[in-house]
Amino acid sequence: MADLKILGISGSLRKASFNTAALRTCAELMPAGMTMTYARLDDIPIFNQDVFDAGLPESAKRFRAEVAAADGLLIASPEYNFSLSAALKNAIDWGSRPPNQVFQDKPIAIFSASQGPMGGARVQYDLRRILGQIWGHVLPRPEVFIGNAPSKFDAHGKLTDETTRKFLSDLLVGFKAWIVRMQVKK
Numbered sequence: 005m006a007d008l009k010i011l012g013i014s015g016s017l018r019k020a021s022f023n024t025a026a027l028r029t030c031a032e033l034m035p036a037g038m039t040m041t042y043a044r045l046d047d048i049p050i051f052n053q054d055v056f057d058a059g060l061p062e063s064a065k066r067f068r069a070e071v072a073a074a075d076g077l078l079i080a081s082p083e084y085n086f087s088l089s090a091a092l093k094n095a096i097d098w099g100s101r102p103p104n105q106v107f108q109d110k111p112i113a114i115f116s117a118s119q120g121p122m123g124g125a126r127v128q129y130d131l132r133r134i135l136g137q138i139w140g141h142v143l144p145r146p147e148v149f150i151g152n153a154p155s156k157f158d159a160h161g162k163l164t165d166e167t168t169r170k171f172l173s174d175l176l177v178g179f180k181a182w183i184v185r186m187q188v189k190k
């Protein structure tokens with residue numbers, strides 16, 4: 005059987021982002037039979053329905069095509085003012101417009117990393133609400149919140165905290181089963 009194609013989406017544009025670093029770690033921790041590529045969000049313009057209607061910018065077209073082609077989305081989200089980063093919300097908005105909105109029936113797993121102690125606990129519920137309303141199927145559990153992120157990565161952005169690595173491994177095992185389950189139900 006072909007590998008499940010996972011599209012990794014980090015909601016942070018920072019080079020030294022903890023979310024992006026954790027997402028890259030997920031590629032190491034994934035069970036066999038899954039491979040990950042990464043979406044780029046930093047070149048997608050701010051959503052404007054007039055622009056959408058006139059013809060999608062290449063970057064938005066690329067993002068929609070990548071989401072559509074993926075068997076599952078793995079989203080690593082920072083928490084900005086208790087909610088999503090503008091970059092992530094913007095990309096979701098571009099993907100969400102009909103025709104053929106690309107999140108329809110897509111299996112999705114989410115996690116968050118934050119410098120605060122709660123690890124982005126608040127953003128995850130916004131993300132679930134938003135993705136649910138566009139018929140994305142977000143894995144309910146396990147939930148992974150990487151709090152106090154600077155203490156869990158080394159200077160090169162390697163996730164060194166073993167407990168967090170185990171949490172992410174468990175999430176990925178659950179995500180694989182979730183995707184297979186969704187594919188059977190189709």
Ligand SMILES: Cc1cc2nc3c(=O)[nH]c(=O)nc-3n(C[C@H](O)[C@H](O)[C@H](O)COP(=O)(O)O)c2cc1C
Pocket residue numbers: 016017018020021022023024082083084085086087117118119120121122123124
């Ligand atoms: C605009 C802005 C708002 C933020 N708001 C929150 C917040 O509500 N909760 C939180 O835990 N951290 C907040 N932070 C701190 C982030 O957790 C921190 O910048 C983190 O490193 C972002 O993720 P990244 O490392 O993947 O870029 C905020 C940061 C920015 C830039």
